[in-house]
Amino acid sequence: MASPTVTVVVQTRGKPIKKLPKEVQLSLNAPTQDLYNLLADASGYSIHRLRITKATDRTVIPNSPENTIEGTGLGEMAVVHVKDLGPQIAWRTVFIIEYLGPLLIPALVLFPLRPYLYYHFDSIPGPTDLQLIVCGLLTVHFLKREYETVFVHRFSNATMPARNIVKNSGHYWLLAGCNIAYWVFRPDSAAAVQQPNPALLYTGLTLFVFGEIANFNSHVVLRDLRRPGTTERGIPSGFGFSAVTCPNYFFEIVSWVGVYLVSGLSWSVLFFIVVASAQMALWAQKKERRYRKEFGDKYKRKRFVILPGLI
Template sequence: MSTIELIVNPRGKPIRKLPKELTVSTNAPASDIYNTLAQKTGYSVHRLRITKGSDGSVLLNGSETIESSGLRGQSVVYVKDLGPQLGWRFVYVIEYLGPLVIPPLFLYVLRPYLYFNFDKLPEPSSPQQLVCALLFVHFLKREFETIFIHRFSLATMPARNIFKNCAHYWALAGLNIAYWVFRPDSPAATNELNPILYYGGLFLFSFGELANFNAHLVLRNLRRPGTTERGIPKGFGFGLVTCPNYMFEIIAWIGIYLLTGLSWSVLLFLVVGTLQMWDWAKKKERRYRKEFGDKYKRKRFTLLPPIF
C-alpha cells in the first residue's frame, strides 16, 4: 500500500486547525480526505468543499480512490468552508409549511380581519373552498414526498439559503395566492364558475398530481439508499422531456389557475416557477448528456413541449 503527501491550502477565509499537509493512501476512497479534514478542523464533512489545484475541479466525497481522482504526491488541494449547513429534507419541510397552512388560515380564520373593508363579507364560495383544499392537498403531498420519497444527492445546503427558498413559497404560493384568490371580489368568489374552467381545472390538477407522484417514484428508484449514484430515468413522460416531474407540476398548477377563474396571482406563481424549473431542467439535460454519453437519448424539449 503506497501513500502520498498532499499540500492543503484554504480557499477564501482561513480555516481553524486546517493542516498544511496530509498523508493519505492512494488506494483509499476520496471520502477519507473529507473525513480526515473534518475530524481535524471540527467541521462537518458537508461544510467542506475540496477542489484540486491542478484543474480546479471538485473532489467528490465518494468511493472513487484517491489515485483514480488524479491526485499525486505533492498535489495541492484547496479546502473551502461553505458555512453553516442545513439538511435538504429539513429545508423542504419548512419551505412547504407556509403554503400548506396559509390558505386555510386566510380563508377561514383570518378572513374577517383581512377583508374588513368590505361592507358585507360573504361566506367563501365553493370554488374558493375547493382551491383551498387542493392547495392543501398539493403541499401536503410535497411534505409526504420530502419525508418518505425523495433521496437527495446532496445532504445539506448553506443555511442562509433557507430564507430565499422560503420567500418563494411562503410569499408567492402562500400569501400572494391566498390573499387575492380568497377576496370577496376575486374571479373565484362565485358559485357559478364556468364549467370548462371547473371540470378542465379538476382534470388537469388530478392528472398532474398523480403523474408527478409517479415521476418522483421513478427518480427515487434510480438511487440506492445512502448513495449519490444516478441512473438514466425511464418511464411515463421521461421519453418526452428531460424532467417530466416538472412538466406535470406545471400541468397541476394550470389546473389550479383555471379553478381560480384565471387569477393573475396564480399565473404569477406559475410563470416564475416555470422559468425556474426550465433553468433546472436545462442543467439536468446537460448533466445527463455529459454523464451518460451515447447511452442517454437526448431530449429536444427539457420541460414543456413545444415551448421549453
C-alpha cells in the same frame, strides 16, 4: 502489498479554518471520503461544510467512498484547497420548510385571518364553495410535496448553505402562499362573486388530479434510479420521459393549470405558473445537459425539456 502513502498539503481558501492541519497522510488507494473525514475531524467542522479542490485545476474532489486518492490525480506533496461553505442545513429540511408555508397559509387566510386581511370591505361573507375547493387543492398539493420530501426523494447533495433558506422559501411562501391565497380568497375575487363555470371547474379538477398522480409517478421513477446513500443515477424512462427531459415538471405545470381554471382564472395563480415554469425550464435544461454528458450515446437526447412542442 500495502498501498503507498502520500503526503497531501492542505491550504485554506477564503475564510481561515482553525485547527486545519497543514498536511495529511493518506494511502493512494484510500477513498476520497477519507480526506474529508480527516479534515473534518481535525477542524471540528462537518464534512458537508467543507469543499476540497485540487490546487492545480480547482476541480472539486468528491466526498466519495468509491473515488480514490490516486484516481483524483493526487500524489506526493499535492496541494488541496479547503473552503468553509458556512453553516449548512439538510436539503430534506429545506424542502419541508419551503412547503410548510404554502401548506398552512391558504387555510389561515381563508379562515382565522380573513377578518383582519379584508377589514376594508363593507361586509366579509364566508368563503364560497369555489374558494374552499381552491384551498383544498392547495392543501392537497403541498401535503403531497411534504410526503414526497420525507418518504420519496433521495438527494444528491446532503446539505446547502443555511443562509439560502430564506431565498429558497420566499418563492413558495410569498408566491404560492401569500400571493395566491390573498387574491383568490378576497371577497371580491372571481371565485367569490361569480357562479362556478362547470367547464372550468371540472376540467380544472381533472387536470389537477391527473397532474398530481403523474407527477408523483415521475418522482418515484427518479427515486428508483438512485441507490440509497449514493449520488449515482440511471437513465430515466417511463411515462412522460420519452417526450421531455423532466416530465415531473410538465405534470407539475398541468396540475397548477388545473388550480388556475378552478380559481376562476385568477391572475395570481397564472403569475405563479409563469414564474415557476421559467425556473423549472432552467433546471430542466441543466438536467438535459447533465444527462448528455453523463450518459453519452446511451442517452436518447430530448428536443424539449419541459413542455412538449414548446420548451
